Amino acid sequence: MTGAHVLEPHRVVPVVVLHDAGSAGDLGAALASGGLPVAEVTFRTAAAPDALRTLAERGDLLVGAGTVLTPDQVDIAHDCGARFVVSPGLSADVVRRCQEIGMPVLPGTSTATEIMRALELGVGTVKFFPAEQCGGVGMLKALSAAFPDVRFVPTGGIAADSAAAYLDLPPVLAVGGSWMVPPDLVRQGRWDEVAALCAETVARLPPSP
Structure with a gap:
């Protein structure tokens, strides 16, 4: 069940909140030039679908939809070119819709019970969210000991100086975060600084475990 995952080549996933879809192209260029050709565009704003479409059309980025709460949003994400879906929690309806259309999905989990539900749905790679608030690296070690075949993408409260501690854990596929795409820089269009944070x-990044 662990198998290859679409995020396999990418150890850090920038989590992006865009209020202006018109800035998506510049953001995509900054991510690519900074060496992080992947993005999770969160469905927290009205601009998200258009921003997702613009990024997906570039062709040099792996783009997914985040904060997906309903099967309808799964369909919107798919139509906009998303290559994966991320949800803050575990919704069987969202997971099943993703499975129906062949879309990789990362449901959010923070407890053993939720991980067991994900496994029952046939999902072996999950989001650990909100990571820092739910016990961080220590909690993830405990969960992975109980579920040795599950892979995790911890997200939530992770910063540049804490990412490595997660990535050092063998069951961690990648980490999600926004430290390289801070809202102020994105809003102000300071793309050179975004690219520099991505490159940094x-x-x-620590060596792969």
């Missing part, structure tokens, strides 16, 4: 993040 890549340079600080």
Whole structure:
């Protein structure tokens, strides 16, 4: 069940909140030039679908939809070119819709019970969310000991100086975070600084376990 995952080549996933879809192209260029050609566009704003479509059309980025709460949003994400879906919690309806259309899905989990439900649905890679608030690395070690075949993408409260501790854990596929795409820089269009933060993040990545 662990198998290859669409995120396999990417150890850090920038979590993006865009209020202006018109800035998506510049953001995509900054991510690519900074060496992080992947993005999770959160469905927290009205601009998200158009921003997702713009990023997906570039062709040099792996783009997914985040904060997906309903099967209808799964369909919107798919129509906009998403390659994966991320949800803050575990919705059987969202998971099943993703499975129906062949869309990789990362349901959010923070407890053993939720991980067991994910496994029952046939999902072996899950989001651990909110990671820092739910016990961080220590909690993830405990969960992975109980579920040795599950892979995790911890997200939530992770910063540049804490990402490595998660990535050092063998069951961690990738980490999600927004430290390289801070809202102020994105809003102000300071793309060179975003690209520099991406490059710094890549340079600080620990070796794969």
